[in-house]
Amino acid sequence: MPTPPVFLISNDDGYRANGLAALREIASQFGACYTVAPDREQSATSHSLTLHRPLRADPEGDGIWAVDGTPTDCVHLGLRANLLPERPTIVLTGINHGSNLGDEVTYSGTVAGAMEGCLLGVPSIAFSCVSTGHSRDDLMQLAPWIERVIAFVVEHGLPAGTLLNVNFPDPRRGEIVGIALTRQGTRIYGAEVVEKTDPRHRTYYWIGGDVIDDPAEPGTDVHAIEHRLGSITPLHLKLTNHAALDWLQERGLATSKETAP
Numbered sequence: 001m002p003t004p005p006v007f008l009i010s011n012d013d014g015y016r017a018n019g020l021a022a023l024r025e026i027a028s029q030f031g032a033c034y035t036v037a038p039d040r041e042q043s044a045t046s047h048s049l050t051l052h053r054p055l056r057a058d059p060e061g062d063g064i065w066a067v068d069g070t071p072t073d074c075v076h077l078g079l080r081a082n083l084l085p086e087r088p089t090i091v092l093t094g095i096n097h098g099s100n101l102g103d104e105v106t107y108s109g110t111v112a113g114a115m116e117g118c119l120l121g122v123p124s125i126a127f128s129c130v131s132t133g134h135s136r137d138d139l140m141q142l143a144p145w146i147e148r149v150i151a152f153v154v155e156h157g158l159p160a161g162t163l164l165n166v167n168f169p170d171p172r173r174g175e176i177v178g179i180a181l182t183r184q185g186t187r188i189y190g191a192e193v194v195e196k197t198d199p200r201h202r203t204y205y206w207i208g209g210d211v212i213d214d215p216a217e218p219g220t221d222v223h224a225i226e227h228r229l230g231s232i233t234p235l236h237l238k239l240t241n242h243a244a245l246d247w248l249q250e251r252g253l254a255t256s257k258e259t260a261p
């Protein structure tokens with residue numbers, strides 16, 4: 001019989017979040033679960049690692065540690081520090097309260113936690129659900145789909161250097177009709193920056209949270225969610241634009257012939 005998986009679970013909404021509780025309940029059917037998660041909300045912290053101050057990890061009981069750091073810090077400690085009684089074999093992050101679609105992925109603390117797991121050589125999956133304010137029971141409606149993804153990774157692993165970014169439509173707004181493999185669509189934070197004056201007559205700025213997306217493009221994560229499908233996008237962290245290498249080469253930017261193959 002194969003060894004059961006050991007899960008490291010994190011998120012960017014804080015260790016008390018409903019999404020994390022739901023994900024842990026779902027994963028616990030497959031194997032042992034340890035949670036190392038931020039002690040408060042750390043959404044949109046991207047892939048930031050805390051290097052210039054010490055980190056504290058407080059035990060909260062039941063295999064849960066609350067860390068005064070980012071999701072990336074949490075996954076890093078869970079995999080590299082002597083915190084857990086056994087070594088995790090799979091990293092799960094989420095279920096994020098809010099989508100991580102298209103270009104949102106670059107800001108996401110949830111996806112970054114899975115990126116960290118991937119960089120440290122552990123198969124990693126980020127789960128997110130569109131909109132916010134879900135109860136744990138709302139999110140447990142996603143269980144059959146999340147079980148399907150976890151069971152797949154338990155059985156097959158993932159290609160090296162690959163993480164999965166999984167998003168779901170809001171389960172409160174009707175049935176989820178299936179789950180699709182997708183590519184990143186286009187979705188950017190498009191709201192205007194609000195400019196106002198504080199009580200001490202200084203100007204302040206507040207970046208809006210509204211997004212502009214392009215749901216028209218079939219095959220994308222944004223399109224799948226618009227059509228009540230769960231979305232699975234494989235991501236990797238090699239950001240080189242290979243087509244642009246040729247474009248730059250043709251225009252003579254380099255002085256040496258030592259180009260990337």
Ligand code: MN
Binds near residue numbers: 012110
């Ligand atoms: Mn979040």
